[in-house]
Amino acid sequence: MADTEPPLAPPGVDPIWSALLRHRDQGGAAPLPADPLTALFAPVLAPPAAADGCLVLGRLAQTLDGRIATASGSSQWIGGEGDLLHTHRLRALCDAVVVGAGTVKHDDPRLTTRNCPGPSPTRVVLDTDRRLGPDYGVFTAGGPPTLLVCAEDAQGPDRHGAATVLRAPRSAIGGLDICALLPLLAARGLKRLFVEGGGLTVSRFLAAGCLDRLHVTVAPVLLGSGIPAFTLPEAARIADGLRFDWELHRLGRDVLFDIALHRARPGVCQ
Template sequence: MTVLDETAAWELLRAVRSEADAEAAGLSRGPDGGRRWRREATPGAHTLVDRYLPLCLAGTRVTFAQLGQSLDGFIATRTGDADYVTGEEDRAHLHRLRALADAVVVGAGTAVADDPQLTVRACAGTNPVRVVLDPHGRVPPRCRVFTDGSAPTLWVVAAGGGPGQGGLGGHVDVLTLPDRAAFGPRRLVETLARRGLGRVLVEGGGVTVSRFLHERALDRLYVTVAPVLLGDGVPGLRFTGTPVMREALRPPTRRAHLGEDTLFEIDLRTPRTGAPLGQEHAETGQARGEGEHPVHHGDGQPLGRAQARGAEGPGGDALPGPPAADVQRQRHGEQRQHHQGQQLGRRSV
């Protein structure tokens, strides 16, 4: 019998949506409970099962997101240049995620800054429906998603703020939502599901992914970290976090190497300890032009002036307030440590 290679394995795997599908594809349960190919397979074929079978088995309704970023948490330079933060193996990974999705979602800022194609090109697969969230109708009609005709495209706009139908290609459908509240991640997911788009990939940018994460609209999150330091730039994940470390989100995570990059696969459906995120999302801000206000992080100071260490911003300017460690010691009433922290804070200024 021919050894199952990576190409053939992917063709089988991308059709799996249930345990019955996995069995039919030739995947049997091993002693550890995981599934493996029944026939002899190459290492690449086994890697595909390890990496993507959990997402395949998530069924017909799953929302997942992907970001590629630097070690210090930026998805692009200060000028918006993101070609490429991560390497070719991560690009192939992203295209496989697209192939496993019914729809791929981006915010208006990403559509304007990157002019992405959002199609499956680095692997076999069907192009997902491209969804552009654009409440003000500010994405130029000349963008590739509206002109190339390579995949169905859904232009989601708000009432009174969207474009007219004239001049758009036959592959573009304009969906007008009644108000800004209808753009909330959970409501968007339901709206897409009613259109038969149950498997949703949120691809960018950082503000859009952060909104979905903060409002608990994601089932799974993929973050690829490249061994590069940018110093400042367009941030990745940012949302109002907890002031207490023990209440931070610590979901189950798997790690894998993608060339020089490291992929973190985060399961957000598993119950987690600690205080839940707030019900309302704070106003997110400008990242690739996606928001209308400054991005806020942690203590409510605009991003770039509120680093966790509480000493300097990217430009070397002193940040207001004592270091974060001092604030936490105050909250816990540790008087002796608090006194030491004050001394340290004075030396750090």
């Protein structure tokens, strides 16, 4: 198991992280040193392979029993410091960080890279029926740009606070049509996408066959109740589940599962 605990040196002088940022900024031209951190992040920096032009990484931090928050929506913090740093690094490597409306409602997050050197990504909030008010932090002026994505038939102006509104088709099974959304984001230059949660949003990308990679951090916590990490149609047999290979990395006391999905879709979602 690779050990990618946060370095003891100040993050600003971590040479491996600096090399990864250079690699990102130079479109893959700058060399990457052999290192567990490189093994973890190089696939995130690979050129998008899908026809929609996007490389999409989903990520969740869950308890051992598969919960991402308590039933009342409290999720800070399931993972430890290493997982928080990992999350901020993924933000820094990607063009956009994507979250569902439920996460904005519960957490009112900033979605910036406060814990590591590197640029803050464009923030993309998926709110199908445009139920969120404009007072959440991501919609106020002063931070990185924000896109509010709602359904084509959702009412309202083309701005939402300081955010720009992008309209996308609905999915027949609820929420937005993720396959239709990806080319719309790519056309705006948002090609490397970090889907940071919550569980329903990551599950909708998974069900649509739109995840190239999945990072799941498992923390040594049992809740016994709460909001689930993954929600998919019911599988009748174990064989109906999605089976895959994974690489394991230590993040302090947590374990990170790095899964190459290559846009695989669970059998129950075909």
